[in-house]
Amino acid sequence: MSSKPSGGRGAGYGWRWALAGLVAVVALALAVWPREGDDNDVNSGRERSTRAASGVSDELRAAAGLSACPQPARGPGGNGPLAGITLECLADGRTVDLAAVLAGKPALLNLWAYWCAPCAQELPYLQQFAQRAGNAITVLTVHSDPDEAKALSRLSGLSVKLSGVLDADARVRTAVGAPAVLPVSVLLRADGSVADVVVRAFNGVDDIANTVAGELGVAA
Template sequence: MRTATRWALVALVLVVAGAVALWPRSDDRSGQEPVAAARPAEDLGVARNLAALRPCPRGGQDGPQPLRGITATCLGDGASLDVATTVAGGPALINFWATWCQPCQEELKVLDTYAQQPGAVPVVAVQVLSGESDGLELLARLGVHLPSLHDGADALRKALRASPNLPSSFVVRANGDVIQVTSPLIFSSPDQVREAVR
């Protein structure tokens, strides 16, 4: 094969390769975002059954003004709830906790004991800064069955301008006022809870 023929073949291969590279394709998605593979939603049914949480309160009233319009997931059944309606009518106690917070674990047990006593005001535990499945697993392990919300966006704590420290608790008064509990910072007995919500 002569040199001129070889160069002609190389040029032809390059022209064909360029044409193939530039040829429009029928599935061209230019200008569109790539489609991500859909991840299946985590099935928490088994974890919810094992945790056996008491139902989240669902009041018919608007609830306290600072809480209106904030939604969270009821850990017990996965329903999305307006947080304000869970404490509507007060008094009630809101407790923020996370799975990695060791003092939270002890306090959750105290709150659960208090909530089961006659005359106790409703206690709503709000899990923040940790995943739902981890929260359900922890509550099941602790034997805590409090009605619990999962606030993945931490919107409720932000709305109440709560300090970043956990655990933290707020009392919702019958008149709709929401007051942070500062003494004690962490409940160690049901009597302390009873005193705080009086």
């Protein structure tokens, strides 16, 4: 009976260990190698986490059917008292750089809350005005209360589809120096400066149109 030399057995084990080491190195390289789409996946995950943290479901947002928030225009970012303020878009929960999305066009910001009766009367007028004005001016609602779910339900009940943001800490009101009452409408020039702060409820579409034309020169 013969047997393999001990040296051959040692060489076989050596090759096995070398091969195992090579496989481990390749696996490690594949694990850390950057892959196309990873950044998008991470960003999407962060957005989903942000929306989940707000406590508002995608179903509730979909039922409200709000218009998407404005997108930043090309060119320099926005200036004025709203510079640096980021808020959550009611339509999809994404973060909105307020000054950036309003830059380059006159704007009407309507500060309201779900519990405000005069706000509920005024919001449908604002939607009608926005439809009349078209692209000449940006009309954005600013819910000045932390209860986002009730804001969406209120807008849904009023059939108001205007784009809007959540301002849980009343940062817009503080930035423009408005009093702690609602509703308040802030009229902004295209450069981001404040033309007027209207501390009352509008009584109709013509009232809004006349006020905007007088302060911003926008006809609707």
